[in-house]
Amino acid sequence: MSLLASKSPWYAAGKSIGLLFFFLLTGLYLDSYHFVKITPNAQWYANAVMFIVTTIVFLQVTKRCKEQMISAILIAIIGEYLFSIAMVMYTYRLGNVPHYVPPGHALVYIAVLYFSKASAIIKYRTQLEKVFAIFIFIYALLFLIFKNDVFGFVMTIATLFILRNKPRERLFYLTMYITVAFLEIVGTNYLCWKWPATAWGVFDFLPSHNPPSGISFFYFLLDLGSLWFYKQRHKLTWARVKNIRKIRNKTLVAVN
Numbered sequence: 001m002s003l004l005a006s007k008s009p010w011y012a013a014g015k016s017i018g019l020l021f022f023f024l025l026t027g028l029y030l031d032s033y034h035f036v037k038i039t040p041n042a043q044w045y046a047n048a049v050m051f052i053v054t055t056i057v058f059l060q061v062t063k064r065c066k067e068q069m070i071s072a073i074l075i076a077i078i079g080e081y082l083f084s085i086a087m088v089m090y091t092y093r094l095g096n097v098p099h100y101v102p103p104g105h106a107l108v109y110i111a112v113l114y115f116s117k118a119s120a121i122i123k124y125r126t127q128l129e130k131v132f133a134i135f136i137f138i139y140a141l142l143f144l145i146f147k148n149d150v151f152g153f154v155m156t157i158a159t160l161f162i163l164r165n166k167p168r169e170r171l172f173y174l175t176m177y178i179t180v181a182f183l184e185i186v187g188t189n190y191l192c193w194k195w196p197a198t199a200w201g202v203f204d205f206l207p208s209h210n211p212p213s214g215i216s217f218f219y220f221l222l223d224l225g226s227l228w229f230y231k232q233r234h235k236l237t238w239a240r241v242k243n244i245r246k247i248r249n250k251t252l253v254a255v256n
Contacts, residue, residue, distance in 0.1 A: 004118050012118035017179065020111035023053060024186050031098060032190030043098055050100035054107060061110060068113075069106040076105035083218070084193075089200050092193045108219075112179055116172040125171050132174040133160060139181065140213040147209035151199040154206065155214030177216040184211035 006012045029035060030046035039045070058069055080097045083089040092098055115121055121128065140156035143149035159177060163170045187193055188211045195215075199206035 003114055006118060006120050009118075009120040009124060012120045013115060016111045016115035016118070017175070020107065020179065021182060023107070024183055027053070027100070027104075028186050028190050028192055031093065031100070031192045033093075034190070043094060043100075047099040050103050050107075054103040057107060057110060061114075065110055065113070069110055072106040072109045073102045076102035079218075087200060088196075090193055090195045093191060098192075105219075108176075108179055108183065112172060112176045116175055121171075129170050129174060132171075132178060133163075136160065136174065136177050143209055143213040148207045149209035149213050151203075151206040151208035152211075152213030152215065155212065155217040157214075159214060159217050159220075173216075173220065176219055177214070180216035180219050181211075181213065184215055187211075 003012055003015045006015075027046060027049055030049060031043050035042040035045070054069075058066060061069065077097075080101055084092060084097055092101075136156060137160065140149070140153045144153040156177075159173070163173055166173070188195070195208055195210040195212060197208060197210075198204050199208050199212075
């Protein structure tokens with residue numbers, strides 16, 4: 001059964017976000033402090049598993065998604081070395097950028113994309129957006145109250161504020177927020193990486209938790225970059241898509 005055409009929201013969620021969450025739990029374990037006790041080459045096991053899974057997913061997705069996955073990996077490489085190595089915004093266990101991280105960004109991107117585009121999910125989009133937004137606000141508020149996570153709360157509010165006027169992308173980004181929150185909690189608890197006590201370890205007026213709640217704000221750069229690359233490679237196709245949207249909007253206005 002096709003994920004996108006599935007009539008069951010549970011099936012669509014399980015085959016996209018569900019499988020991703022399971023893989024994050026098991027895959028990141030291979031680079032965790034638990035697995036390091038078994039072998040000093042833990043990170044190489046994580047790298048190998050990530051490349052195998054990424055290859056399998058890459059071969060199954062559409063041509064457009066293949067391009068977006070490649071773009072996501074390239075942007076992630078630049079972003080990881082910029083934010084982690086150059087700016088020391090966060091630090092990986094071995095002080096490097098693990099090879100599994102850039103393709104991991106691509107897997108997160110594609111899983112969230114398929115989830116948000118599935119017919120069974122779109123059917124309940126309005127309800128899901130409300131539930132996700134409430135959950136995200138409460139999640140960030142709890143981090144603020146109990147973990148003094150000012151940095152994460154500020155980014156969360158900025159995210160929700162921006163998404164007010166982004167109805168087409170709202171479900172995707174709300175889902176991305178929750179997915180990244182899960183990813184960060186797993187990774188930091190496994191000690192795969194850590195965040196400083198303040199934003200970038202520099203801005204004392206922005207205390208931060210490990211991890212900060214709203215760090216998915218920076219994942220938006222990855223998403224926007226992947227889409228920008230696709231638009232540049234397919235300018236004519238994208239122009240037709242925009243024209244179709246304009247026609248649909250005019251038709252809706254005329255009907256109403």
